[in-house]
Amino acid sequence: MAILIDKNTRVMTQGITGKTxxxxxxxxxxxxxxxxxxxxxxxxxxxxxxxxxxxxxxxVAEAKEKTNANVSVIYVPPFGAAAAIWEAxxxxxxxxxxxxxxxxxxxxxEVRQKMNDIKSKTLLLGPNCPGVITxxxxxxxxxPGHIHKKGAIGVxxxxxxxxxxxxxxLTELGLGxxxxxxxxxxxxxxxxxxxxxxxxxxxxxxxxxxxxxxxGGSDEEVAAEWAKENMVKPVIGFIAGVTAPPGKRMGxxxxxxxxxxxxxxxxxxxxxxxxxxxxxxPAEMGKLLKSVL
Numbered sequence: 001m002a003i004l005i006d007k008n009t010r011v012m013t014q015g016i017t018g019k020t021x022x023x024x025x026x027x028x029x030x031x032x033x034x035x036x037x038x039x040x041x042x043x044x045x046x047x048x049x050x051x052x053x054x055x056x057x058x059x060v061a062e063a064k065e066k067t068n069a070n071v072s073v074i075y076v077p078p079f080g081a082a083a084a085i086w087e088a089x090x091x092x093x094x095x096x097x098x099x100x101x102x103x104x105x106x107x108x109x110e111v112r113q114k115m116n117d118i119k120s121k122t123l124l125l126g127p128n129c130p131g132v133i134t135x136x137x138x139x140x141x142x143x144p145g146h147i148h149k150k151g152a153i154g155v156x157x158x159x160x161x162x163x164x165x166x167x168x169x170l171t172e173l174g175l176g177x178x179x180x181x182x183x184x185x186x187x188x189x190x191x192x193x194x195x196x197x198x199x200x201x202x203x204x205x206x207x208x209x210x211x212x213x214x215x216g217g218s219d220e221e222v223a224a225e226w227a228k229e230n231m232v233k234p235v236i237g238f239i240a241g242v243t244a245p246p247g248k249r250m251g252x253x254x255x256x257x258x259x260x261x262x263x264x265x266x267x268x269x270x271x272x273x274x275x276x277x278x279x280x281x282p283a284e285m286g287k288l289l290k291s292v293l
Contacts, residue, residue, distance in 0.1 A: 002134035002179045003154070003199040003206070004095060004125070005071060007033040009138050012069040012093075014060065014076055014084045015100075016041030016051050021075035024099070024142050026052065031145040032137045039067040061091040073131065073140050074098040081127060082107035089115055089122045096190075097140050098126035108188035124190025130160035130182035143167075143182065151176015153289065154200035156193055157212035158185045158219075159240055162282060166210050166238075169286025175293075178206040185214060193223035201231055208234045210289055211276070215241030216262045221270040228274035234292045237271045237278040238285050239264040 011028075015021040021041075029038045029052075040063040041051050047058035057063040060072060072093045076084040081100040088096045089111075108127065115122070125132060131141015135148035147164060149171040157163040163182045170177060181196050183189065193211055200206045209231075213220035220239065227235055242264040268278050279288045 002137065003196070003203050004123070004132050004179060004181065005134050005138050005140060007037070007134075007137040009037055009071050009140075010039045010067060010069045011037050011071045011073060011138075011140055012040035012042055012060065012063045012067065013038065013054075014042045014072055014074045014088065016054065016056060016075070017043045017046055018075060018077070022051060024075065025054070027145070028139045028141070029054075031139040032135075034138060037138050040069050042072075059091070060087045060093065064091050064093060070094045071140065072096050074100055074127075076100060078102040078104070082111045085111050085124065085127075086114060089118075089120050089124075093122055095123045095125065097129070097131050098124065098190075099129060099131060099141055100126075101128040103127050103186070105186075105188055108186065112188055125181070126184040126186070126189060128186040128189070129184030130163060132179060132181045133177075134179045135177050141182070143180070147171055148180065149176035151178065152205055152207040153177050154196075154203070154206040154209040155180040155212075156196040156200070156209065157182055158193075158214045159212060162212045162238070162240060165282060166212060166285045169283075170210070170289065173286050173290050175286070175290060178203060187217070192219045194219070194226050197223050197227055197231060197235070201233060206233065208236070208289060208293055210285060211235055211237045212285070213237070213239045213267060215239070215264050215267075218262060220267045224271045224274040224276055227276060235276045236285065236288045236292060237268070237276045238280075238282055239267045239271075239278070240282070242268075242280050
């Protein structure tokens with residue numbers, strides 16, 4: 001099994017006619033079951049056309065109705081990406097994966113509030129995330145498929161690059177992944193570490209989890225506290241930003257330390273207190289995971 005996506009997932013691409021949308025749709029379609037999984041594109045002015053055989057519809061609702069797509073991936077530019085998310089939510093898409101970086105915070109605050117107001121059941125991953133991959137089955141997003149290997153280790157990370165690093169280390173050690181999830185580093189986003197941990201905890205094919213965080217916010221601490229009380233599988237952790245100069249903004253927009261809270265050391269201390277083994281060296285994530293199995 002896997003979480004969020006598998007070989008039966010049906011995907012539409014919002015922003016399929018742009019250079020980025022076409023590039024990554026083409027790569028994703030060539031991975032695993034992507035040739036069957038990518039079933040639609042959306043562009044309000046190019047309905048009736050197609051991208052390399054993938055039909056393009058004018059709205060998300062129409063694409064969903066005509067193709068039974070249950071996941072949407074968004075490559076729409078920042079000025080229109082929040083509206084694209086909302087269109088997918090209103091259409092009742094089960095999972096929306098927004099890759100777009102640079103969406104105005106105000107736009108995302110409004111979308112999240114509207115989702116709460118209607119009690120939407122749509123899951124939102126991102127924005128500003130690399131996506132999700134269930135190895136050898138389906139890839140949605142911008143991650144390199146060739147480094148992944150089918151297996152039983154779950155990966156969840158705020159950092160796209162560190163997601164790839166962790167996966168690469170696991171694969172080299174012969175440890176495949178059940179699913180790898182990049183949740184993104186924006187301050188206002190969808191699924192958090194705790195949400196992904198819950199899914200991995202319920203997945204019978206996931207044996208252990210690598211959780212990667214960054215400075216800023218408190219999401220990692222919240223997830224660690226939940227894991228201490230509920231997680232039945234081992235979790236290892238890494239927090240990027242141990243060497244970040246005090247008072248200097250680093251990395252993602254979400255990597256803001258306020259009032260002395262959200263430092264790497266604080267996060268690592270909480271994780272360790274919650275029985276999550278951690279490393280301060282990103283080159284040791286794979287070895288640490290292997291040691292706890």
